[in-house]
Amino acid sequence: MTSPSLPDAVDVVVVGAGLAGLRAARTVARAGRSVAVCEATDGVGGRVRTDVVDGFLVDRGFQILNTSYPALRREIDLDALDLRRFVPGAAVRDAEGRLHRLADPRRVPSWAPRTALDPLLGPLAKARVAGLALRSLVVPPSRQARAPERTTADELARWGLDGTPTETFLRPFLNGVLGDRDLETSSRVFSLFWRSFALGDLTLPSRGIGALPAQLAARLPADTVHLHTPARRVAPGRVETPHGTVRAGAVIVAAEGTAAAELLDGRIPAPRTFALTTHFHVTAEPPTRRALLHLDGAGGPIVNTLALTAAAPSYSPDHRHLVQSTVLGPEPLPERDLRRELARLWGTPVGAWDELATVRVPRALPAAVPPTPAGLRHPVSLGEGLFVAGDHRDTPSVQGALVSGRRTAQEALAYLSAGTR
Known part of the structure; x- marks a missing residue:
């Protein structure tokens, strides 16, 4: 070049x-x-x-490629990227240590009973989340981009999703996507993001972002x-x-x-701008074989963690597994604290995990407030x-x-x- x-x-x-x-x-x-x-x-x-570190593919921080983006489909040969898909949902560790696995029932019908019965969100909260998704699908994007504006936090409150639904599920999910600790992002932007989640697959190219x-x-x-x-x-x-x-x-x-x-x-x-810092670890035994984003519903410092090789084994040069974990801000979490939080979130010892890389992105995303x-x-x-x-x-x-x-x-x-x- x-x-x-x-x-x-x-x-x-x-x-x-x-x-x-x-x-x-x-x-x-x-x-x-x-x-x-x-x-x-x-x-x-x-x-x-994407950098290569000891043979592993290390993306520039937390990356997820949403296939619903119109400009992406117009400009990129998605088949050539050999996309690896994640489950459209999340695993949430609550403050009592229980793990809740949730998925979009439209996309993963086999998970519908589990998601419907899971106690993390009550029936009313689930109905409101579904209503929010339906609104984002029905209202044309051009209207969403010009709708009356408020912060994302205020928009969620308007839908009756403040309190437990936000703090245990929506905030940790959106923190990683937007980099926005306080959910100050414009409701216009949030609405378009929510539409993209409802429509698209969450993926990564097999050879890295x-x-x-x-x-x-x-x-x-x-x-x-x-x-x-x-x-x-x-x-x-x-x-x-x-x-x-x-x-x-x-x-x-x-x-x-x-x-x-x-x-x-x-x-x-x-x-x-909002900053993100992502830690990468290598482990012989994967913490999970499900390609599912893990969130901290207890409000800890790690907003999300993900076994990348569960979806994209090609991120590893051999039989070992790659785990990424993201925190808000430009500074890494001290290693002792990081491992304590990872052990809690994954529900498994992590002392044998090898530290591979820490990627700081001080200007990861512009703030659309x-x-x-x-x-x-x-x-x-x-x-x-x-x-x-x-x-x-x-x-x-x-x-x-x-x-x-x-x-x-x-x-x-x-x-x-x-x-x-």
Whole structure:
């Protein structure tokens, strides 16, 4: 993906080879325009990457790929990713130490009796959760993105799901998905997420989440992506790097939101972000053979833990098993505390588990808190041929990154066309 030298000039230069940047570059290339992508690191993907540690696949923190995202289905050959599916549900350890296994009865009919009879949520709470899912399926996404806005916590309370349903199930589940400890996320965003859970499979590519950006990059013309090429300065019509300056008719900054704000000299505000830290352990004996997300219904520091190899054995180079566990914030949990909590959540000794890696993602997700723009879309054109893309301009998700990349590139192409008339 690297090339000997940067081009002197292209139609569009993209800063950042994350999902938004790669999607923008592909849109430009398909329109017949020349494009160069400048990436500061040694690989594509940004926050959606996979490293190899002692032969194990280690994703950049907690990753789950939801197959219901329309932009994902349009742009990605999902069959080629060899997706491995998780059970659409969760196992919840309550404060008394009991384990509750719940699944969507529509998707896993064999679990319907168990889920219906499980005492973690009462019949009324289960009916309200079902009603929430039905509303998200019936109401068109465009209306959900413009609905009256409140926080997610307030939205759950409006549905009568505050208290026990939130604290034992919904909060730990949403904490990991949104990175949002206090459920301040906009109800518009929550509604769209809930729709995606109701419609899609929760999966991971067999070769790690990094297979997603790798596929996008492979569809670009040769020598489009320039690795180890950080943008030192961005200005209308040019991007300055340690390897030279690239001139362009349009510049798209597709870096993470805080980095984008710095490069753009305050033309956009730096978004508030949520941090996640994920611990990876290796064990000879798996804590479970079910591909099911485990949650802490007692409010402990681990928001979720998952035996990755239960769904994707390919994450391991041999017979051993890989377990990931995520906490909120940029700091890892002290090892002694971590192992105590893991033993409680899994209900099994973990002293023999080997620590493999700890992945800190200090800016894992932009905070989509009220007030958000109607339609959940922030402007991407900054004037003078400067544009900005990323999940901080749409929704904090793979869907948001891909949609942002496409629409930003389309605006940049329209700008170029207007300039040649």
